[in-house]
Amino acid sequence: MRISIFGAGEMAEALGAKWTARGHDLMIAGRSPDKAAGLAKHLNARSGSFAEAARHAEVALIAVLYQGMDYTLDRIGDGLRGIPVIDCNNPVETEGFTLATPPGVSMAQRIAGVTGGHVVKAFNLCHADVWRMSAMTFDGRPLTVPYCGDNPDALAVAAGLIEDIGGIPLRTGDLRHAHYLEASAAVIIAQLFGGRPTRTVFNLVDDQPTSQRQR
Structure with missing residues (x-):
């Protein structure tokens, strides 16, 4: 699958590394072309402009700090219209650890409104170090990865990409x-800033075998 990643930070590196290992065709775009090119080389992928990455994408991941979201969305425009767009971002200010978005409005909904893409919220509850783990297992249980969105096809793509990195998809509702x-x-970001290890996670715990869980 052709995946375009907008952003060249830790999340882009951690998720991108696992997706390239599964044979996906990645292109990286970012505010710094040099940084994007460096990450692409590290991942054995390609880099390009925002417009080139939008044209490349069968599915997109937007992985930038929320402070840089306006810049990124301005350059993407509606170039991702009609395709799955995964949003792993958290608009959380780190002084009081509260949301920087207006009450009741998510960053994911804003991305959907600007890009016209079929946005799925996913991969936002863990530090990049968790996604780098070769086996994302905690107390003997594989990591459950919540995701939500409106479009059935985009949700199916996101679930597959979650499985590709070794997670168990858990649909938590619509967008x-x-x-x-x-x-x-x-909540988890506040815990990490408070000194907990970067591999601290929330995980789904029940008495059912993993094989019986539903997406």
Whole structure:
């Protein structure tokens, strides 16, 4: 699958490395062309402009700090219209660890409104170090990865990409529920800033075998 990643930071590197290992065709675009090119070389992928990455994409990942979201969305425009767009971002300010978006409005919904893409919120509840783990297992349980969105095809793509990195997909609702995933991230981010290890996670725990869980 052709995946374009907008952003060249730790999340782009951690997720991109696992996706290239599974045979996906990646292109990296970012505010710094040199940084994007360096990451692309590291991942054995390609780099390009925002417009080139939009044309390349069968699915896109937007992985930038929320402070840089306006810049990124301005350059993407509606270039991702009609395709799956995965949003792993958290608009959380780190002084009071509260959401920087207006009440009831998620970053994911904003991205959907600007790009016209079929946005799925996913991968936002863990530090990049978790995604780098060769086996994302905690207390003997594989990591459950919540995701939400409106479009069935985009949700199926996101679930497949979650499985590609070794996670267990857990659908948590439609795109309106992205606000709650972002709020949940504020809790875990506060814990990380408070000194907990970067591999600290929330995980789904029940008495059912993993094979019986539903997406």
